[in-house]
Amino acid sequence: MDIYQVGIRPLLFTGLKADPEWLHQQTIGFLGWLDQNSHRPLAKGVQTQLQKSFCLSDRRLEQKLWGTTFPNPVGLAAGFDKDGIAAGVWSNLGFGFAELGTVTFQAQPGNPRPRLFRLPLDKAALNRMGFNNCGAAAMATRLADTFKSGTTHSIPMGINLGKSKVTSLDKAAADYLSSFQLLKDWGDYFVVNVSSPNTPGLRSLQDATQLSLILDALQQENQGQKPILVKIAPDLEWEAIADILSIAKTYHLAGIIATNTTIRRDGLKTQVIAPTGKSIQEEAGGISGAPVRDRSTEVIRFIWQQTQGQLPIIGVGGIFTAEDAWEKITAGASLVQVYTGWIYEGPWMVSRILAGLLQKLEEQGFANISEAVGIRD
Numbered sequence: 001m002d003i004y005q006v007g008i009r010p011l012l013f014t015g016l017k018a019d020p021e022w023l024h025q026q027t028i029g030f031l032g033w034l035d036q037n038s039h040r041p042l043a044k045g046v047q048t049q050l051q052k053s054f055c056l057s058d059r060r061l062e063q064k065l066w067g068t069t070f071p072n073p074v075g076l077a078a079g080f081d082k083d084g085i086a087a088g089v090w091s092n093l094g095f096g097f098a099e100l101g102t103v104t105f106q107a108q109p110g111n112p113r114p115r116l117f118r119l120p121l122d123k124a125a126l127n128r129m130g131f132n133n134c135g136a137a138a139m140a141t142r143l144a145d146t147f148k149s150g151t152t153h154s155i156p157m158g159i160n161l162g163k164s165k166v167t168s169l170d171k172a173a174a175d176y177l178s179s180f181q182l183l184k185d186w187g188d189y190f191v192v193n194v195s196s197p198n199t200p201g202l203r204s205l206q207d208a209t210q211l212s213l214i215l216d217a218l219q220q221e222n223q224g225q226k227p228i229l230v231k232i233a234p235d236l237e238w239e240a241i242a243d244i245l246s247i248a249k250t251y252h253l254a255g256i257i258a259t260n261t262t263i264r265r266d267g268l269k270t271q272v273i274a275p276t277g278k279s280i281q282e283e284a285g286g287i288s289g290a291p292v293r294d295r296s297t298e299v300i301r302f303i304w305q306q307t308q309g310q311l312p313i314i315g316v317g318g319i320f321t322a323e324d325a326w327e328k329i330t331a332g333a334s335l336v337q338v339y340t341g342w343i344y345e346g347p348w349m350v351s352r353i354l355a356g357l358l359q360k361l362e363e364q365g366f367a368n369i370s371e372a373v374g375i376r377d
Helices: 003-015 020-036 041-054 136-148 169-183 202-206 208-222 238-250 290-306 322-331 340-345 349-364
Strands: 063-065 068-070 074-076 097-103 116-119 124-127 157-161 189-193 228-232 255-258 286-289 313-316 335-338
Touching (some): 003 340, 020 116, 074 349, 097 136, 097 189, 124 290, 124 340, 136 169, 157 169, 208 228, 228 238, 238 255, 255 290, 286 290, 290 313, 290 322, 313 322, 322 335, 322 349, 335 340
Parallel strands (some): 097 157, 189 228, 313 335
Antiparallel strands (some): 063 068, 116 124
């Protein structure tokens, strides 16, 4: 019996009707405390218990990309740990990697509250957070302090970079570059986020000309030292995705993250957002979770086919089960990420997915998860 799904989630979501952002802050605060006090007996004991409860280790699940070994292919998506507060704890919750951020060069409060809503009828969430974070310098300081304190990170960490809201679009490249310069020593890979719908004009940076300027600035600074990826929206037309793939080749990108949240509202069962009383059609923000599952998989398959499997893909969007993860992996994703599904399914979800993937490998006769990538193209 999963106590989270049977007892905790109904209590928090329905009984107490706890505000999603408040719950998120409390969770991050607790995990941050564990990270900062990992040398103390109590915090160390809790982390050991988390590891026993939520981790599943098997060499068949290892994935190697960019010279880095990922213990398993299931990672935490950007957006949960925006400031790297719990960077040292995510491995104890079963994740094979974690992506910190989205972080911007300038610290910013994000959009007005309320800005995060559950859509339980759709197994989804609506967010318009607006890249609320403490800024790239604060993250760099925190990660430096974490490493200095002796905390070791047993899983790879990505850092997701966004544009500061106060920075004009014509100065976007310099803004991304400034963040990268501050953080380049601390991430195992970096992601250029030009696909969030919650920063005015940001998605226009997916345009070939604009994106080229950003990638040119970053790669001149990078000199091939760190893998750089781009995260794209699920709402792009095929031609626009093809343009991005061409740019990826030109600027030697390490991969694509497919996909971010969607601004589409069709097919949703939720008609009214209860906390605001407004129609779902009126509420700004991106939808994550089950409604974006199929589209993100379609985009993954398209990228795999267009690049003949030569450009690594991190698949994200609507993953709740091992079957969901398997669909994305067999469509072409080398790694997958979760966020909304983890909120709905609870902390045992990762180990359930990993156990399910091992079963799939056995059924198919594969020796390693890498053999399953793209087999259903």
